[in-house]
Amino acid sequence: MSTYSVGQVASIAKVTVRTLHHYDEIGLLSPGGRTPAGYRQYEDTDLDRLQQILFYRELGFPLEEIAAILDDDSVSPTEHLRRQHRLISARITHLQELAAAVEHAMEAQKMGIQLTPEEKFEVFGSDYQENWEDEAERRWGNTDAWKQSQRRTGQYGKEEWQRIKAEMDSLNSRLVEAFEAGRPADSAEAMELAEAHRRHISDNFYDCTYEIHRCLGAMYLADPRFTATYENLAPGLAQWLHDAILANAEHRA
Amino acid sequence: MSTYSVGQVASIAKVTVRTLHHYDEIGLLSPGGRTPAGYRQYEDTDLDRLQQILFYRELGFPLEEIAAILDDDSVSPTEHLRRQHRLISARITHLQELAAAVEHAMEAQKMGIQLTPEEKFEVFGSDYQENWEDEAERRWGNTDAWKQSQRRTGQYGKEEWQRIKAEMDSLNSRLVEAFEAGRPADSAEAMELAEAHRRHISDNFYDCTYEIHRCLGAMYLADPRFTATYENLAPGLAQWLHDAILANAEHRA
DNA sequence: GGTTGACTCTCACGCAGCGTGAGGCAGCAG
């Protein structure tokens, strides 16, 4: 088994020596051994690991995350490769969307059309990273709702979640208000709130059709995980919201 | 011509307020004006520029370079779009090479072939003109998403939840078994498991009609909070369970 | 053996691109 010095590894992998030092420092990639003089000696297994590191780095993962991924013994090398392939594909898809958006912009410019502010930034929401914990995709990655929500939520940072939560809270307080004011669930106001609720989901998670929204309404009554949320706000609210969602779906369909 | 506050721009373009402040600080994107109180007021042209910035940023350009590119008056807007398209295409090509390399590695692994060190890193160097050092695009909200979903389920009575969970686990392992044995989703076995699933919900949570069960099946695909559960058990299980639930509902109705 | 030049080591500071408060004013609702 041959060994390599930092410089050799650096030139093979096309990274700088400093980078290798850094990876050693933070424990991401420590060489198999050292010479008596203290020179780092990398082995073939270290090269393999470095390759993996560079793959994930190229895909935008922070080094800490990469360490966690690679040190997870429950994942076989083959699975790693599959995962990488999946991630790359996702990234490619995203870039293709970007390209399409650029083409779109070119056409709009030619025709002298003005895009709305929201339109202009649509593509930036979609992302290429996904939760490496769930080994999903391939066969069923074509279900749109899943793809969408996964793509979107995966990219949300703290501020996004705070924003979503803030929107949710404001929506909820409006729900409570209308409910406590005694508005019937099939009133115009209630239906509008239900519609806002649906849009909130569509905007932030996945395309929520009336069909799916109806299902959600049923869940709010049926599943205690959801019921608790609304019943804590106001007793009877879960039922009321459910009815409002139904009325709204009926009304718009 | 309408104007926008930092917060509005931030939510439209899906960047943080801090980012906009930063771009203002370094002179990359200064708002068209300020209110008497010092509030930043962005105009439509600022939004256009921001869009360009985000494009180039996504492609890994350092901000300083982006400023130089955008402030070069000798380049027409149309030229910019064309350039962006070229850059995106180049990046896609590179990623496709990466993907091919991964496939190559997978084959080598299957066959038990050892790649030479140089071979392993070939793709990382392949000279392509621009400096594609991917600046770390670190937006990583997944953990928060996960925490959120955890928090919701945490609202139960503990003991009861444990019993239910035990039952659920046993049911799940039977699902995994059947799924990994390759049973089709419309087989008798699959449908019976789906029926058991429905009964488990009926017994422990709520009256789960076939109608609601169908909804649940859809939710398992659409909502990541549910999907994660099943996909973690076995990749593809969410889809399979969804199909089995549908088949069962069809069958009994 | 001595010298040279390429290579390596360990600090240690610097820089980009923001994240994340702290502390304080602005503007509107009740």
Add this chain to the structure above:
DNA sequence: CTGCTGCCTCACGCTGCGTGAGAGTCAACC
């Protein structure tokens, strides 16, 4: 006039290295 939300300006912190400084190491050539 009080409270809430959004905005402001510092200013320090973090990641992922780049870039020397100062010193030891190694193989080669004289």
